Amino acid sequence: MTNDSAPGADATPVPLTTGRLTLRLYRPEDLAPSLEYYGDPEVARYLLEDAWTPEDAESRIAKRIARSGIDEPGSALALVVEHEDVVVGDVALWTTGDTVSRGEVGWVFHPEHTGQGFATEAVRALLGLAFDYYEMHRVVAQLDARNERSARLCERLGMTREGHLRQDWWSKGEWTDTLVYGMLAEEWKSL
Numbered sequence: 001m002t003n004d005s006a007p008g009a010d011a012t013p014v015p016l017t018t019g020r021l022t023l024r025l026y027r028p029e030d031l032a033p034s035l036e037y038y039g040d041p042e043v044a045r046y047l048l049e050d051a052w053t054p055e056d057a058e059s060r061i062a063k064r065i066a067r068s069g070i071d072e073p074g075s076a077l078a079l080v081v082e083h084e085d086v087v088v089g090d091v092a093l094w095t096t097g098d099t100v101s102r103g104e105v106g107w108v109f110h111p112e113h114t115g116q117g118f119a120t121e122a123v124r125a126l127l128g129l130a131f132d133y134y135e136m137h138r139v140v141a142q143l144d145a146r147n148e149r150s151a152r153l154c155e156r157l158g159m160t161r162e163g164h165l166r167q168d169w170w171s172k173g174e175w176t177d178t179l180v181y182g183m184l185a186e187e188w189k190s191l
């Protein structure tokens, strides 16, 4: 059985607060702090996109402002993560397939703010939203298989490594492997 409707973007309970972080919707002034880390080729190394130019940043932020909640297949929620009023990274949840019952999560953090568990804390809150609020059945994360820090993050969160796809993505001039991690609602509830 699948849901074909969700509680609605307007009602999404954001900002979300965790022990150390605030997760909130994007606003135009997030352009400069986002470009600070998305402009770094090291940060973009395992992303599907290249490092942002200032021109890229404008269109990217405009798209993210529109991603304000899950209410139909194809919709998404993009959240800026702040620690003590400073942008430290961002997380996103989007639907996969033709239903809102299955989702995918993604994350990018500023290198100056890694190594403190902020990504773990923020993505855990996002999974809470996916399973407890949007009542999703299954959430996945897909990552470049060389992205060991993201794989460790998935494992800290209790996700299961479900697949290693060989050379399935052409990224930055080469074929790359993809890891698929997944979590089911029943697993989230029993954590």
Ligand SMILES: CC(C)(COP(=O)(O)OP(=O)(O)OC[C@H]1O[C@@H](n2cnc3c(N)ncnc32)[C@H](O)[C@@H]1OP(=O)(O)O)[C@@H](O)C(=O)NCCC(=O)NCCS
Residues within 6 Å of the ligand: 042, 043, 044, 046, 047, 106, 107, 108, 109, 110, 113, 114, 115, 116, 117, 118, 119, 120, 121, 142, 143, 144, 147, 149, 150, 152, 153
């Ligand atoms: C992927 C990424 C978010 C991981 O960042 P990270 O700092 O390793 O993850 P966290 O913020 O959860 O921090 C965990 C680290 O902090 C340490 N830590 C310190 N305090 C902690 C705490 N209170 N709670 C949890 N971990 C803590 C952990 O030991 C861990 O370090 P380790 O992996 O060396 O053991 C980051 O590398 C990144 O943004 N990369 C670039 C973008 C990218 O590749 N995105 C993913 C595309 S799929």
